[in-house]
Amino acid sequence: MDVTPILESLNDAQRQAVTAPAKSTLVIAGAGSGKTRVLVHRAAWLIDVEGISPQSLLAVTFTNKAAAEMRSRIESLLGTPVNHLWIGTFHGLAHRLLRRHWREAGLPQNFQIIDSDDQLRLIKRLLKNLEIDDSRWVPRDIQYFINGQKDEGLRPQHLDDDGDPDRRQMIALYQSYEEICGRGGLVDFAELLLRAHELWRDNAELLAHYRRRFQHLLVDEFQDTNAIQYAWLRILAGTTGIPFVVGDDDQSIYRWRGARVEHIHQFQKDFPGTTVVKLEQNYRSTATILNAANALIANNSSRMGKNLWTDGADGEAIKLYSAYNERDEADFVIGRLRDWIAQGNLRADAAILYRSNAQSRVLEESLINARIPYRVYGGLRFFERAEIKDALAYLRLISNRDDDSAFERVVNRPTRGIGARTVELMRSWARANSCPLWRAAGAIASDELSSRAANAVLAFLNIIERMARDTAELSLEDRVDHVIHTSGLIDFFKKEKGEKGETRVENLLELVSAAKGFKADPAEEMSPLDEFLSHAALEAGEGQADAWEDCVQLMTMHSAKGLEFPLVFLCGMEDGLFPHQRSIADPQGLEEERRLCYVGITRAKQYLYLTYAEQRRLHGMDNYSQASRFIAEIPDEYIEEIRPRVQVSRPVQTTPRRRPSGGSLAPGSDMGIRLGQRVRHIKFGDGVILNCEGQGAHARVEVNFETAGTKWLVLSYANLDLM
DNA sequence: TACTATTTAATTTTT
DNA sequence: TTAAATAGTA
Numbered sequence: 001m002d003v004t005p006i007l008e009s010l011n012d013a014q015r016q017a018v019t020a021p022a023k024s025t026l027v028i029a030g031a032g033s034g035k036t037r038v039l040v041h042r043a044a045w046l047i048d049v050e051g052i053s054p055q056s057l058l059a060v061t062f063t064n065k066a067a068a069e070m071r072s073r074i075e076s077l078l079g080t081p082v083n084h085l086w087i088g089t090f091h092g093l094a095h096r097l098l099r100r101h102w103r104e105a106g107l108p109q110n111f112q113i114i115d116s117d118d119q120l121r122l123i124k125r126l127l128k129n130l131e132i133d134d135s136r137w138v139p140r141d142i143q144y145f146i147n148g149q150k151d152e153g154l155r156p157q158h159l160d161d162d163g164d165p166d167r168r169q170m171i172a173l174y175q176s177y178e179e180i181c182g183r184g185g186l187v188d189f190a191e192l193l194l195r196a197h198e199l200w201r202d203n204a205e206l207l208a209h210y211r212r213r214f215q216h217l218l219v220d221e222f223q224d225t226n227a228i229q230y231a232w233l234r235i236l237a238g239t240t241g242i243p244f245v246v247g248d249d250d251q252s253i254y255r256w257r258g259a260r261v262e263h264i265h266q267f268q269k270d271f272p273g274t275t276v277v278k279l280e281q282n283y284r285s286t287a288t289i290l291n292a293a294n295a296l297i298a299n300n301s302s303r304m305g306k307n308l309w310t311d312g313a314d315g316e317a318i319k320l321y322s323a324y325n326e327r328d329e330a331d332f333v334i335g336r337l338r339d340w341i342a343q344g345n346l347r348a349d350a351a352i353l354y355r356s357n358a359q360s361r362v363l364e365e366s367l368i369n370a371r372i373p374y375r376v377y378g379g380l381r382f383f384e385r386a387e388i389k390d391a392l393a394y395l396r397l398i399s400n401r402d403d404d405s406a407f408e409r410v411v412n413r414p415t416r417g418i419g420a421r422t423v424e425l426m427r428s429w430a431r432a433n434s435c436p437l438w439r440a441a442g443a444i445a446s447d448e449l450s451s452r453a454a455n456a457v458l459a460f461l462n463i464i465e466r467m468a469r470d471t472a473e474l475s476l477e478d479r480v481d482h483v484i485h486t487s488g489l490i491d492f493f494k495k496e497k498g499e500k501g502e503t504r505v506e507n508l509l510e511l512v513s514a515a516k517g518f519k520a521d522p523a524e525e526m527s528p529l530d531e532f533l534s535h536a537a538l539e540a541g542e543g544q545a546d547a548w549e550d551c552v553q554l555m556t557m558h559s560a561k562g563l564e565f566p567l568v569f570l571c572g573m574e575d576g577l578f579p580h581q582r583s584i585a586d587p588q589g590l591e592e593e594r595r596l597c598y599v600g601i602t603r604a605k606q607y608l609y610l611t612y613a614e615q616r617r618l619h620g621m622d623n624y625s626q627a628s629r630f631i632a633e634i635p636d637e638y639i640e641e642i643r644p645r646v647q648v649s650r651p652v653q654t655t656p657r658r659r660p661s662g663g664s665l666a667p668g669s670d671m672g673i674r675l676g677q678r679v680r681h682i683k684f685g686d687g688v689i690l691n692c693e694g695q696g697a698h699a700r701v702e703v704n705f706e707t708a709g710t711k712w713l714v715l716s717y718a719n720l721d722l723m
Numbered sequence: 724t725a726c727t728a729t730t731t732a733a734t735t736t737t738t
Numbered sequence: 739t740t741a742a743a744t745a746g747t748a
Contacts, residue, residue, distance in 0.1 A: 063737065091738045115738080189738045224737095257736070356734050358739090378736080419724070538738065558735050580734055596735080619733060620739040 017277040024271035027246040031602035032284030040073040054085035059218040094196035108185040113537035150190035151226045151258035193228045222247030226258035282308045286315025292638040293601045317640035325615040330366035351553040351565040355578040377555035382541030387504040398468045402436035414492030417456040477516035557600040568604035573612040574625040597630045678723035
């Protein structure tokens with residue numbers, strides 16, 4: 001067997017990982033060290049060299065995108081399509097299992113997957129039903145609680161209230177939520193994982209079957225596994241399965257949604273004799289960038305320990321720009337982008353990264369002014385759009401009348417005279433009889449309702465029944481097409497004025513094309529419709545379609561994970577913003593922020609800019625902040641500070657004239673500023689003016705504050721009071 | 724029922 | 739600031 005194609009392009013460490021003996025292996029793969037490549041080559045190695053059947057391989061990723069990429073790279077490496085190789089997300093694979101074994105899993109055959117939006121609605125409705133005050137019991141908190149428990153593999157009956165009445169209530173709500181889901185055949189994301197785990201736990205034969213089948217378990221982004229995902233892997237591996245997991249403890253940034261880096265340590269305990277391979281050679285960034293990243297992350301405790309290196313050039317120093325405010329910060333970035341583009345570089349090779357989405361606004365405005373095309377990542381995805389979810393809800397009802405979540409969504413959409421009061425009656429009847437809304441609707445229509453309301457309700461029930469009947473024989477796309485028209489959704493959105501309505505109609509038509517392009521897998525034991533609905537829930541689609549044009553990339557540092565760009569800006573490097581205020585107090589939180597910063601820095605291949613604003617408008621309030629502590633954690637030798645281009649530097653107006661009304665300095669005014677003048681700042685307190693420079697809107701003063709130290713402030717923003 | 728005024732709160736996000 | 743949710747009005 002010629003192993004050259006699989007091994008020739010690998011370095012020693014990568015090769016060691018790829019050819020590791022057939023026992024558990026842990027690969028600690030630093031940023032840009034060829035993590036995916038190792039997984040892909042390992043799969044190829046097992047299949048081609050070790051002669052393992054693709055059937056015996058299970059590859060798990062966190063996103064659909066990563067799964068698709070892995071499959072295509074394996075196939076191109078092997079030079080042939082690989083069938084019967086299971087590659088997917090944890091959720092996708094769990095879903096597959098549950099569809100195959102719905103009976104054993106205790107689910108109805110046509111169970112539906114609900115996304116977090118549906119889940120939240122369900123919880124809100126539940127609170128209404130139980131007449132619980134939703135300001136005391138915040139739906140989001142309850143959702144967080146439920147998902148958190150499920151992520152830990154815990155059912156309500158496993159939970160103890162510890163005598164805490166609040167907790168008891170939470171558990172009770174969890175319980176009620178489960179009942180609703182059970183009644184409607186609804187499965188949320190966390191439930192997919194939990195059920196799949198229980199399926200194996202409680203069915204020895206099934207488990208034995210899958211253990212026999214899947215000998216090799218390949219796992220990507222292992223540092224992001226949560227408890228139930230890890231438990232799922234462990235139960236599948238048993239004592240015979242061979243896990244090959246790849247991750248980077250320094251890039252774990254999803255603790256807040258249940259991910260536990262600790263699994264990396266736990267793994268070595270659970271699988272004694274694990275081969276550990278560290279990939280530390282980086283093929284992405286300059287030495288300067290790597291050194292900075294290494295120095296930063298060294299401030300974290302309990303790491304596996306790892307030092308990225310490159311045999312490439314040092315590259316340029318990291319540039320640090322301290323802006324007056326967020327506008328100035330944006331202008332600075334735009335200036336650099338202009339240079340970049342003028343030098344003939346691709347806009348798409350530049351990325352602006354930030355901690356929170358709200359920061360994109362100012363940057364976007366400046367980009368628009370400068371006429372630089374850009375693309376913001378994140379935001380609503382295709383299958384998450386309201387009109388699409390409406391259409392899907394009709395389809396869900398066609399598939400399953402008991403789906404309360406879908407029922408509530410479209411019962412009066414478009415409006416058909418079924419108001420809040422009528423729905424309320426249905427809810428209480430349903431609650432009293434522990435039955436789905438569909439049955440309740442039929443029941444109250446025949447006695448409790450006024451004839452007008454009853455007619456409206458019956459009309460709705462009829463529409464659904466008729467649609468189900470009339471489309472049963474149609475193809476999926478014709479079915480969708482029929483539904484969006486006869487449901488009245490198209491007409492409803494056509495009436496909506498402005499461009500919004502148009503877009504919504506277009507999106508609905510796009511849904512028909514999506515259905516047309518959707519190829520159902522005949523091997524799956526479900527109807528094409530159910531399969532399409534599952535697909536819609538599990539794969540929410542692209543955020544923005546116009547990825548073609550060459551444009552600057554804007555995204556949060558979280559969404560940048562896994563990507564790389566020749567030119568990167570990390571904006572808003574201020575304490576309070578990054579690290580975020582809400583994480584600053586908690587050591588674990590702070591470490592996670594630091595890892596996020598590490599992720600951000602290591603996105604850059606050649607040029608990295610850090611920028612921060614001395615003053616930033618947040619929530620309509622002016623905030624003054626210090627440079628992020630992370631900047632100080634990077635050794636000076638790697639950083640070059642860029643000073644704002646100062647044109648004139650001379651003292652302004654040395655003789656104080658009459659103060660402006662209120663004693664505060666109006667924007668653009670130079671009044672009252674002289675060296676030695678005592679001033680008071682809303683946040684920094686009292687201080688003395690040491691220095692001034694510039695004029696008009698750009699005039700700045702250096703103030704030595706008694707408690708906050710010396711600072712440069714822009715006069716027109718600082719709102720100093722003369723003392 | 725639909726539109727408008729008022730209140731409230733405000734990381735990060737994939738499935 | 740602003741977006742979303744809620745309350746109040748036509």
